[in-house]
Amino acid sequence: MLDLRVPSGWFFTVxxxxxxxxxxxxxxxxxxxxDANVNLYSGLAMLVFGLFMLFMAWRASRRAA
Amino acid sequence: xxxxxxxxxxLAVYFAFVLGIGWIxxxxxxxxxxxxxxxxxxxxxxxxxxxxxANLGAQELVGMSASGAKYGIMTAHFYWIGAIPAILFVGIxxxxxxxxxxxxxxxxxxxxRYDEKTRTYNAFSFAVMTIFSSGISMYALGKLLxxxxxxxxxxxxxxxxxxxxxxxxxxxxxxxIYNEVLQFLWIVAGFSxxxxxxxxxxxxxxxxxxxxxxxxxxxxxSGRVMTHAWTYMGSPQSNPMGVELFGMxxxxxxxxxxxxxxxxxxxxxxxxxxxxxxxxxxxPLIGAFPKMFxxxxxxxxxxxxxxxxxxxxxxxxxxxxxxAPNYNLVITTLMAKFYPAGxxxxxxxxxxxxxxxxxxxxxxxxxxVWTYDIYQTYIRKNAPDRHYxxxxxxxxxxxxxxxxxAAYVATRYDNIMDLLQLVFGFVNAPxxxxxLLGMFWKRGTGHAAFSGLVTGTVTAALTWCLTxxxxxxxxxxxxxxxxxxxAQSFWIALMAFTSCFLVTLVVSLATKPRxxxxxxxxxxxxxxxxxxxxxxxxxxxxLAVIIIAILLVLNIWFA
Numbered sequence: 037m038l039d040l041r042v043p044s045g046w047f048f049t050v051x052x053x054x055x056x057x058x059x060x061x062x063x064x065x066x067x068x069x070x071d072a073n074v075n076l077y078s079g080l081a082m083l084v085f086g087l088f089m090l091f092m093a094w095r096a097s098r099r100a101a
Numbered sequence: 102x103x104x105x106x107x108x109x110x111x112l113a114v115y116f117a118f119v120l121g122i123g124w125i126x127x128x129x130x131x132x133x134x135x136x137x138x139x140x141x142x143x144x145x146x147x148x149x150x151x152x153x154x155a156n157l158g159a160q161e162l163v164g165m166s167a168s169g170a171k172y173g174i175m176t177a178h179f180y181w182i183g184a185i186p187a188i189l190f191v192g193i194x195x196x197x198x199x200x201x202x203x204x205x206x207x208x209x210x211x212x213x214r215y216d217e218k219t220r221t222y223n224a225f226s227f228a229v230m231t232i233f234s235s236g237i238s239m240y241a242l243g244k245l246l247x248x249x250x251x252x253x254x255x256x257x258x259x260x261x262x263x264x265x266x267x268x269x270x271x272x273x274x275x276x277x278i279y280n281e282v283l284q285f286l287w288i289v290a291g292f293s294x295x296x297x298x299x300x301x302x303x304x305x306x307x308x309x310x311x312x313x314x315x316x317x318x319x320x321x322x323s324g325r326v327m328t329h330a331w332t333y334m335g336s337p338q339s340n341p342m343g344v345e346l347f348g349m350x351x352x353x354x355x356x357x358x359x360x361x362x363x364x365x366x367x368x369x370x371x372x373x374x375x376x377x378x379x380x381x382x383x384x385p386l387i388g389a390f391p392k393m394f395x396x397x398x399x400x401x402x403x404x405x406x407x408x409x410x411x412x413x414x415x416x417x418x419x420x421x422x423x424x425a426p427n428y429n430l431v432i433t434t435l436m437a438k439f440y441p442a443g444x445x446x447x448x449x450x451x452x453x454x455x456x457x458x459x460x461x462x463x464x465x466x467x468x469x470v471w472t473y474d475i476y477q478t479y480i481r482k483n484a485p486d487r488h489y490x491x492x493x494x495x496x497x498x499x500x501x502x503x504x505x506x507a508a509y510v511a512t513r514y515d516n517i518m519d520l521l522q523l524v525f526g527f528v529n530a531p532x533x534x535x536x537l538l539g540m541f542w543k544r545g546t547g548h549a550a551f552s553g554l555v556t557g558t559v560t561a562a563l564t565w566c567l568t569x570x571x572x573x574x575x576x577x578x579x580x581x582x583x584x585x586x587x588a589q590s591f592w593i594a595l596m597a598f599t600s601c602f603l604v605t606l607v608v609s610l611a612t613k614p615r616x617x618x619x620x621x622x623x624x625x626x627x628x629x630x631x632x633x634x635x636x637x638x639x640x641x642x643x644l645a646v647i648i649i650a651i652l653l654v655l656n657i658w659f660a
Contacts, residue, residue, distance in 0.1 A: 055443050078444055
């Protein structure tokens with residue numbers, strides 16, 4: 037059976053990288069009511085979550101093998 | 102609102118992953134059981150999140166933030182007094198019978214426990230209901246995207262329906278469940294930053310309380326009514342929901358919530374797909390953990406929106422053409438104000454994801470009920486399994502097409518939606534009484550269950566016809582006037598439940614009981630209740646205790 041941690045890990049990694057890229061290279065992209073660099077912070081959080089899922093999947097597959 | 106290229110890229114990434122999961126899973130589908138029941142082999146953390154996600158449709162997300170703006174934190178009752186106790190009950194007490202009976206669907210359990218007619222009544226009403234609810238939510242999503250983004254209504258519903266069709270057709274229930282987990286995570290990722298940003302802008306929970314205080318005082322209610330869930334429930338006049346304590350706890354907390362979470366195959370199916378009895382029982386319980394905290398990301402932004410609108414910072418509650426507030430647009434307008442290009446794509450895709458998880462849930466549940474409870478019972482009984490696999494696949498296409506049809510019915514007749522929801526309420530409200538007596542009283546009989554269900558539905562309809570609330574109902578005269586439509590619906594449910602319970606009880610005693618050996622594994626007292634082993638997190642009871650403790654804290658904190 038497919039280990040769902042792999043696709044969801046990749047998924048959030050890709051998403052995190054896109055947002056992080058926006059936050060770093062287009063930091064002036066802001067919403068009207070918020071002064072925070074929302075893309076940077078949420079991108080970072082998603083990237084960390086995605087890598088964590090991938091790490092868990094990698095650990096599980098190593099244990100199985 | 103206009104989207105940037107990066108937002109469309111994010112939407113495309115989402116589509117690619119959802120379709121990719123369906124594509125990877127397509128090879129595993131060799132029997133009808135694989136396709137319609139996931140071969141009972143899905144890990145528990147996945148079934149748990151799917152259990153919650155299948156219920157978390159777009160209508161729920163949009164509706165909960167709208168109710169938050171309208172009624173305040175009282176809306177959380179739908180979770181804290183509504184869903185969670187019912188979820189605990191189904192996991193601890195009912196799942197041993199559902200999973201242990203080896204029934205493939207909820208209607209099939211009714212057939213094993215009672216008789217064919219009770220199953221058929223449930224299977225047909227459920228099949229019609231799932232089609233219409235996925236159609237109605239498709240309609241709601243299409244309208245919303247049209248209004249907010251100017252997307253073409255036809256385009257957005259056809260594209261999202263096509264994607265749901267492709268991934269459920271390829272990978273069946275497993276694909277739907279796996280994607281629901283992804284969609285759930287996406288919804289959390291897309292909505293929680295909004296809650297944080299909106300609440301922070303409104304000055305935190307304290308700031309919200311002060312800002313809403315003046316407003317509700319001016320409306321003749323206490324200044325704390327929007328931020329306290331229990332304090333103002335003494336009389337319906339003192340809270341914006343117009344509901345009193347008994348109606349809330351008994352109507353919503355007991356009848357409606359237990360009726361939904363304990364008998365609706367849409368959610369039960371997720372637990373039934375788990376890989377063992379223990380996992381099936383823990384599915385609702387583990388799902389309860391995220392469920393308890395959902396109010397903070399789906400209701401609180403709505404409350405914050407009202408506070409922001411009172412602050413003159415450049416946000417106002419959207420209005421309709423006639424000037425009335427349109428709370429359904431609260432969530433999307435907040436996103437437009439708080440999310441920059443990039444995160445905005447994540448937020449809006451979260452909305453699309455919630456729609457898809459709701460729709461796929463409906464389609465896969467419809468599939469199973471149609472194939473096993475209707476087709477295999479009435480059309481072709483003893484075909485080889487391969488045949489039912491094909492029927493299941495074909496039903497996926499039919500289910501999606503019917504949902505699209507239902508969406509267009511909803512666009513043509515605005516009132517038909519209200520009417521249908523009303524009728525479904527009548528059909529659903531008594532169901533929990535039937536299951537309660539079926540699972541915990543071996544004397545209950547098939548004739549009794551069927552007559553109880555019919556009586557319950559008729560009682561619900563009569564209650565609606567004889568009472569009035571907000572100008573609705575009362576077409577046969579007015580015996581009582583409810584302070585709000587919500588109070589009316591809670592009381593209709595109560596009447597339906599009580600009458601079904603009593604009729605089932607009385608008719609059971611008057612009819613011939615089924616021999617006990619036929620009821621083994623189906624009724625309490627004649628079923629081996631599994632012994633739980635392992636650490637605390639592997640056993641249902643300790644999990645339930647922790648959930649109750651957190652639930653109490655939440656209720657007291659926001660009392």
